[in-house]
Amino acid sequence: MPKHEPLRVRHFATEATGGTGVASLRLHRGLSRQGIDSTLHHRSGSICASHVAVDQRHRSWFWRLLQDYVVGRRWRQQNCERGIFIHARWIYRSRLAEFGPIPDVVNLHLLFCWLDLPSFLSSIPNGLPVVWSLHDMHAATGGCIHPLECVRFTRQCHDCPNLKRGGRHDRSWRQFRLKDRLYARLNLHIVGNSEWTTAQARRSALLRHAKSFQTIPLGLDTHVFRPVDKPCARQALGIGGTRFVVGFACADLSDRNKGGQLLLEALHTLAGEAEITLLSLGAGRLPDCAGKCQVIQLGSVNSAELQSLFYSACDVFAAPSRIESFGLTALEAMACGTPVVAFRTGGLADVVADGETGLLETENGSASGLCGKLRWMLVHATERQNMGRAARRRVEECFTDALMAKRYAELYRSLTD
Helix, strand or coil, X not given: CCCCCCCEEEEEEEECCXXXXXXXXXXXXXXXXXXXXXXXXXXECCCCXXXXXXXXXXXXXXXXXXXXXXXXXXHHCECCCCCCECCCCCCCCCCHHHHCCCCCEEEECCCXXXXXXXXXXXXXXXXXXXXXEECCCHHHCCCECCCCCCCHHHCCCCCCCCECCCCCCCHHHHHHHHHHHHHHCCEEEEEECCHHHHHHHHHCCHHHHCCEXXXXXXXXXXXXXXXXXXXXXXXXHCCCCCCEEEEEEEEECCCHHHCHHHHHHHHHHHCCCXXXXXXXXXXXXCCCCCCCCEEEECCCCCCHHHHHHHHHCCCEXXXXXXXCCCCHHHHHHHHCCCCEEEECCCCHHHHCCECCCEEEECCCCCHHHHHHHHHXXXXXXXXXXXXXXXXXXXXHHHCEHHHHHHHHHHHHHHHHC
């Protein structure tokens, strides 16, 4: 590559929404500010940003009808109570050249229900650097996004607990072997978004083909996600100034893994000690709280400015996920000066400095443990406010989008020099 030409990077993320879509868009914008010729390709969504391209096939009524049929059929094959199973094959083939000139680096994010792995990965020229940013574990397993207690991905997936019909040679076994063949020819480099994600990736028998592993935490724009005067934020949302406000946010509030039910159980116990408001952000509905605390559900909000208003109105933000690769909502809350209560699981241990910017409960999935951490926040108002200020400083020092983009740019250049 001539020295005077900017490095060309193409990103691939299924959707522009959700944690992965938001993170990939922030990276794309950060790289563009670093002078890198970055393009973000996605299947669906509407993004107001330059060099973002949507795959037009998804707008065809035929493909969307076929997609609904296939997704519904696959969904019925899953053990949905445990987790999601992602298939490597898709309803149409995709090749890298279909998305424009071959770049200097391909950066993969989340590809489910869009890119057909056999055709897409086979179309990548030999030797071309492929960076795979792991936002979950589907690239490292036969199909599940989080193996939880299952360790078969460290050897050979089979008898998958995420499928209704497991077996020695089930779908996870077949897809594991398919991925193994595809990865073997790639110049593959793995980036985990937390130390936990990277450590899990290193355990994967599939990712033994990777040439390198490293951790690059996600980042955000601290000029956009910033504290808003708490009384003003509460007044705008119609919340009384004396109430203890607990925030909760995720893409789907009914997602069992995100811990909404656990949080409600904890707040039910705490409700006799204070007037509590649960302020939520995201699609779906929370379970009924039986009137023991006020619940305000704002629905899905895509504006970062309005999200900052939400986070700033909270006394504490709860992230009760049973497993979390990173914890982007926790990071956003911290950027807005709000301390976090969470379980010590996955990447949340990287994001939240226990005792400094929030509190981490060691007993994963314990509603009583979560209640104890929230009670401490309720009682210790001064310490809570100090934690909020420390949280903001931690984000400014360690988790900005500029720092994330700088680290990725350094990786890209090391792979192409």
